[in-house]
Amino acid sequence: MFTLLSRIFIKEDQLSMVEIREKYGVLCSILSIIANFICVAFKLVFGTFVHSSAIIADGYNNLSDAASNIASLTGFKLAGKKPDAHHPYGHGRYEYLTGLFISALIIYVGATCLIESSLKIINPVKLNFSIPALIALCVSIMIKLWMYTFNTKAGHIISSETLLATGRDSLNDVITTFGSMVALVGSCFTTFPLDGLIGVLLSLFVMKSGWDILRDMIDNLLGKVPDKEEINAITKTLMNYDGIYGVHDMMIHDYGPGRRYLIVHLEIDSESDMLEAHDLIDSIEKDISEKFQIFTTIHMDPIQLHDPLTNRLKDQVEQIIAKIDERYSIHDFRIVKGTHTKLIFDVLLPDHNGSEKEIDKKIKTEISHIDDAYECVIAYDYAYY
Known part of the structure; x- marks a missing residue:
């Protein structure tokens, strides 16, 4: 589907490399925003219904993803601006600044979820197992895998650290959502606060991912060793x-x-x-x-x-x-x-x-x-x- 959309909206033979980068960035950002809002709706509704902090935390994580996609969209539009009298080397580093924002947002969400999940371990809440909630999580995983695929593919095509970071974040979401599924199914077999424990582990994983992206973006801004x-x-x-x-x-x-x-x-x-x-x-x-x-x-x-x-x-x-x-x-x-x-x-x-x-x-x-x-x-x- 992404290949078809890129052929429709991006005429590479008619554009410069800078324009191609902007077109790919805008297309990926818009698709990611739509997909993330769908995931947010599924997870917040069903997470509240079954009283799962892991699913709700995952939903808020997707909400932050949508915000980061909006930032990416803005970043690609700004990075595509032509050089001017005050910026003779162009505005390409806006893309790196966008990556900084995305990484900081990921770390913040991970830290917030870590606190909430820790409280769930101290004061466990029984989960209400629901087949519709399980189906919603499966759909979310498929959406996130699709997002990972097209963001990573486009990131390699235009050598975009921001899109590759977005792709890695989507893959992280697949892992966290799978963890939410494990917690939901596990609630049928144990009274152990599995939901809170998995939430803590996933929160740490999300924070580690955000730190890796932050480090890469700082390296780009400081000037890292060329390939x-x-x-x-x-x-x-x-x-x-x-x-x-x-x-x-x-x-x-x-x-x-x-x-x-x-x-x-x-x-x-x-x-x-x-x-x-x-x-x-x-x-x-x-x-x-x-x-x-x-x-x-x-x-x-x-x-x-x-x-x-x-x-x-x-x-x-x-x-x-x-x-x-x-x-x-x-x-x-x-x-x-x-x-x-x-x-x-x-x-x-x-x-x-x-x-x-x-x-x-x-x-x-x-x-x-x-x-x-x-x-x-x-x-x-x-x-x-």
């Missing part, structure tokens, strides 16, 4: 171009889904024709932007490839660096010849451990063993991926 597979794919693509001899200082800035920016340095032959090299860089920027859906800016680093002394010294320095730590690497190596020849290069360190002074001392000591007339000018970089 390693994507970094490797971009690096491999860049190195496949003729005339490119090295890739370094790669950074990806995330301003929200569909609003990512790549900055990278590429090494070229210093003896290349500058106009031809500039044309190559322009074409690479365009190719990477289209292939990976990321705005790309490339800095061009000329390196000496045909000077024997430069090549020999670079090999020696690379051996020294590998001896200190095989994880380290160098780039932008060049020399300035004179009475005291300068070796100028950058060292890439794997982590921010604050040990540059110690490493610097080791490198310069080892290079002085080659020739104490060499002077080193070393800059230290860190990987952002």
